Amino acid sequence: MKKFLNKMYNRVVAWMNAPHMRRPMAAMLLLTAAVQMWAAGDGMSGINQATSMISGYFDPGV
Template structure:
């Protein structure tokens, strides 16, 4: 074998070994990232529920103030705040069930 063929063969063997080594580390990295992302779902879901509770309380106060003042737009405000709270709860539940 001449030197050119030896160098080419050495290069191909090195590239194959590096590729195999990188593939193993890539899978370990993907698995680690998956574990990290799924570990954030419980606190994230609880945070969304807490935000929904705060939005619901603020909405309840706004609707009460409009109702007390006799504003005719009370039902529209109540429906929009209620819809926002329901959306937050449903979105958190669906995202959790979709990704876990």
């Protein structure tokens, strides 16, 4: 089993290191990073909006 996994690993590494795969892999990684950053920013804006709504509800009106 170890030989099989090692052989599969080596095949995947060789396929990923092929020159024709570098540009698509870089594009996929950049797209993934951009989506994650967008989602994090969207989540923070939602948290800030909820915080301001709750703060406004409990504001004593000073």
